[in-house]
Amino acid sequence: MLKDFIVSEMPEEEELKAKLKEERAKLSASQMKIKEAGLPVMVLFEGWNAAGKGAVIGKVIRNIDPRFFKVATLDRAPSEEEKRYPFLYRYIKEIPEAGKFRFFDTCWMEEIVDGVLQGKMDEDTYTKRVHSINTMERQLCDNGYLVVKFFMNISKKEQKKRLDALLGDKDTSWRVTDADIKQNKQYDKIEEVYDKYLCDTNQSRTPWYIIDASDKKWAELQVLQFLNQGIDIALKNHTLNVPILQNTFPMEKVQKLSDIDLAGKFLTDEEYDLELKKLQKELKDLGNKVYRKKIPVIIAYEGWDAAGKGGNIKRITAALDPRDYVVEPIASPEPHEKARHYLWRFWTRLPKTGHVTIFDRTWYGRVMVERLEEFCSENDWQRAYNEINEFEKELSDWGAVIIKFWVQIDKDTQLARFTDRQNTPEKQWKITDEDWRNREKWDLYEGAIDEMIAKTSTTFAPWYVLESVDKKYARIKALKIVIREIKKALKG
């Protein structure tokens, strides 16, 4: 794409000025429409050093009220802290919320290209990274994001001229780094790597726009034109329904909830105490190993109200070093969470390597409560099974242990526990009207849960059912599974 790139002709000075004025006004006028439509706008700037990425961002944002935009500066290698998260993490953290702009002064491209150039990234990893990026960009679009990607292009000669000019002036010479000079020397080789990446990530709904950045005003005009055009089009798409992709992940065989045998899954107090002590000791040791081996562990709990999730989680955490784990109780999303891709609040709550995060309720809300209460469209939740599998695959590829528990009880057991909560003063806070309302929808939920488990029990992140009519039994089973899966990961 870069080598064939044809510089369109720059307009004459006066026409350029007139058009700039027009496009600036257009962008300015669109911010309220974006706000009203709740459109999140993500603008990626990549390109050559000294091509003026920062400068053009500086000019573009002058047309937007500071409340409506932020600039993410990711033009640097990941920090040691960031390296302990999946590589997409630091970028996803920065995605805009509905109705707002987020400008990226370099995004995921630079990290990949740098890796290739420094010989740190083999072909397989490159392919995987490109796939992750394409998947994420597709997910963002599918979920209503406008993603506009610019590559600021200058020739080798022009880059040299700019670097020389900076170096020639005492006040600016500090701005030129060794990396800049090296880039200019290796321009041709780097161009090939850029070019390959641009081709590999040029998707129909997130195409690249290559900007002739040889002149600053002209570059600004091109950026504004493409950006305004993209906004125009995105604002016209009210509800976008996108194809549901086929599941291509390897799946585990699963049972329907109604086929699960709850009877006889019972432990005596003695059995329980004995097992609990033994298993917790074992998990404690494993927790330390996981920490030292820097394996991230994600444990996800879903289950019926009053199924015993809280008590179960406590038996796990009791065995762990409080510095190494976090429990994340998941309620309805906050406004700032609701305003972003629905997986964002989970991406940002991931454990770093060597740590454990336990989610008390999870991203599966999308295909249970959000589906049944119509908090999202049918297309949204139908798409979500695959989006979630993609999310978990990303985590699994990163090296995470992912354990998903469905805590199962029958309807009578729930009624007994609800009634007990209602009648026991110190437990009354645990039961709400909503619990009773949800209970009325038991059958609808059961259908949705069966579909969820069937469609998301991948081999790399399977569901485990915890039969929890006897809570003790469920706790011991959970501990055994956690221990087994961590052991597997330590060996692997």
Place this chain on the structure above:
Amino acid sequence: MLKDFIVSEMPEEEELKAKLKEERAKLSASQMKIKEAGLPVMVLFEGWNAAGKGAVIGKVIRNIDPRFFKVATLDRAPSEEEKRYPFLYRYIKEIPEAGKFRFFDTCWMEEIVDGVLQGKMDEDTYTKRVHSINTMERQLCDNGYLVVKFFMNISKKEQKKRLDALLGDKDTSWRVTDADIKQNKQYDKIEEVYDKYLCDTNQSRTPWYIIDASDKKWAELQVLQFLNQGIDIALKNHTLNVPILQNTFPMEKVQKLSDIDLAGKFLTDEEYDLELKKLQKELKDLGNKVYRKKIPVIIAYEGWDAAGKGGNIKRITAALDPRDYVVEPIASPEPHEKARHYLWRFWTRLPKTGHVTIFDRTWYGRVMVERLEEFCSENDWQRAYNEINEFEKELSDWGAVIIKFWVQIDKDTQLARFTDRQNTPEKQWKITDEDWRNREKWDLYEGAIDEMIAKTSTTFAPWYVLESVDKKYARIKALKIVIREIKKALKG
């Protein structure tokens, strides 16, 4: 995709039957909605020999009224006749019209894969073909088509079993070809080629659905489910606005119409007669060479009303063998043309190799009359520049000479000619009320034409302006350009 493909579990006999019934009814019910919404539905079936492509198509269509579907059987190598057209031609000919289904018993995939397997297709051609296919599928989607792609998958063992069963019965053994047996023997090698193609063409809006075809009823159910799902989603998308891609084609520098010097572009009768005779003789010889060298030639005429297109075309055709050329006068599209992708009526009018087609008005109507009269949406005509460049690039890559003429006169000259037509009984048929109405929009048209010429003057299919205040001058200029371009092609 194929190797990792996980066979989802087939439901039990009874559940399967119930679901089949449900999905069949759903498809049946959707045909009227498709009709009303004017949705064209293109369903591609690819896959292994003996996987049951034909059988499943046969079952699917039972649910649709014969008025609403057709089956295109392209499960064969292109004929000698078809080989004289661009490779996409025989497929594009078959695309469905709005409100109807078209099922493809193999489509462009098979031809590519066969080429690779027979060693007839080098890597460059493969890459180019895949690019052409992805571009075409994207164009179809962008223009409101639903494109659903199925790959019917069976294992090597299953294929062998089926072929053996056919061979073992006198009544069916004739159905097994040498190619079938060869495919089974080379299954693993072919699977790799299939797999690569599936990955290379798996686009977010035209994804592949891989069908486990080990059981016929089960295969039918999967197909119906994915098809119904796709229809559901497509029906929900009323007007889809898609990103305008950046022009990435190499462009020629062009002038604005208002900067074109019309004065002094004049020939005396003597000069004209002399030149005309000489040039037509030359073109006649070249026409023969083009025929023998099998070069396709496309000459496109656009211009103001009364600019002299007709007379100009006559001076070209006078030099050609009537068996070798066709003039295609382009008026408003017929209903069956309007019901398809707007380039369809031009695709189907292409010359075969060695022939010349002259279009009197062209596909550029999209960005002139259709734009200004709002026969298409803004997104439609804005997208069209790139779509047209892609179309012409496809033709150029095929080896076609493409010459585009803009026949230019000024407003006063048009008025004089209109008045003359009005006042001369034998010319009155040439002037209509519409011509006068269009004339009122001269300035709007001029703006649209300037944009059109600027955005579609690619190096491989540039515009040539014919200054036609003196029609003789314009005719001689046209002849010279046609001669020059054909000579270039004969050398190349």
